[in-house]
Amino acid sequence: MSVDAAELEELLKIYYSRLFPYSPYIKWLSYNNNEYLSKREFCFTLNGDIYLRYKSFSNVDEFKKELKAVNPFKIDVGAIYNVKPKDHKSFKSGSFAAVEREVVFDIDMTDYDEVRYCCSDAKICSDCWVFMKIAVRIIDEALRHDFGFKNLLWVYSGRRGVHCWIADESARKLTNNGLYKGSLILLFV
Template sequence: MAKQYDEGMLSDMLPIYYSRHFPQSLFCRWLSCGNYPQPLANRELSFTLADDVYLRYLSISNQKELQTLFQKKCPHKLDIGPVYNIKPSIGRHDAIVLARELVFDIDLTDYDEIRTCCQEANVCDKCWRFMVIACEVINTALKEDFGFQNILWVFSGRRGIHCWVSDHDARTLDSPGRTAVADYLCLITGGDNQNKKVNLVGDNLHSSIRRSINIIDKYFNIIVQEQEFFSTKEGLSKLLRVIPDETLRKQTEETLDKLAPSSLERWEAFIQIYNQFCKHNNVRKIKYLIEEIKIQYCYPRLDVHVTKGFNHLLKSPFSIHPKTGKVSVVFKPENINSMKLDSVPTIHTLLDDSAKENTQHEANMRTAIKSFQEVVFLLEKTEALRRKTETSISLDF
């Protein structure tokens, strides 16, 4: 076994990984609950094989068929699609989508305009803090604002996180419903050419926005220090461009330009300038400017097309990321703050008993599977209760 990850050896390692480490039984149970009342065979799976060979509309009826497919095809990537009214592999042209988990995809590349530590595919512990905020904001909103309980969080394997909501009401949401949820959770709008991307209105902020700002406040000063948003001329210019009032913008530029290039010092000075300005001017247009800036720099940046799309395919939990070799591990949202990317199991350390990380990575893999198990058990319990309630109501009539 190679001491370091070698993508060229993936085809040799994957059959062993799928048979020894991939939680096949739990995976099928999770999908089965998400399929109800349709059979598991109506769920679409997609495989990406070696040399980027792409297979869609695959399906399984049970764990044995999954194991056979794994061994026969050895997928380098496994994606999960929707539930159809018929088996997708035999009727894909006439198939109608009936259900799909409500999914969210948050990728650090969407933070490239603000993060300074890394760009593109690179990721470190500093920019991972954006994922910590995203997970807490989205998870809290899903539970408190929508009442969802069956929520699965998964590391993408490289630079982001995925969220799967398996509650029956979430799975059966139509396209307008999914769009409404996505729009509700999306506060940052506009493309690269738009400077100010957050606009809060009204006499009072919505409770969900205020709650999100409270979550951001727990990390904001740390992120400002780590990312040094405002320490450079370019970074300071970005801040100035989101200030709509020309007088305030000029005052801010004159003061901050004289300070040492410390982002936190400049941010604290800006708050003082803003508060003093508000005492002597009509500030309705900039009433929530501080909150808007915090949101623009730290609020979750969702790929809304993934959430809105009823039939979007998303990488399966416990897939291997071909480029990094990392496992797409399940994690508890309350533990993401202590999650270290170096501690995420990789296929080569799991299969190489001599690797120095082997023991720790195996333990972390067991923890991830246990977290997955807890979500599956809760989903099965919830589904059983829901079906019993439906049966009882039906009998009453």
């Protein structure tokens, strides 16, 4: 099914006014802490690839009001900063910094194009989805057993694969250099 931008804009107005799960979404991203929420960056992509960065909100009502007003085509969830992202311009260069963010793994169906026999590129059918199911089971087991993570959220990415959000506090506080657990190290590049 193909939807043009004007149709999508109208459908999104309905979605944001009637269906978007505001409270669970904000509860998840704030860890029930409005201080976290107020320091988390959101980026909205509007029709025409217009980007609104450094958005931050004090509560679910502010977030809901903004979403309904700007009607974004895409919402990107950013890090938690040391100050409110919407106030980032009032700080000296270098004093605005990310202090936490979830570790996110992205598994794309295109990673399996060499072994898939049914589809290619972003196309996905029930036969090739088996590769995603196997990858999720293996990575989930490793993250839980080898690294001890408990708060994993697996979501369909919306196009060609899945994302795993690791929300454990120990994961959110990791540096860019990687994870270390015993003798196993996983680097993020």
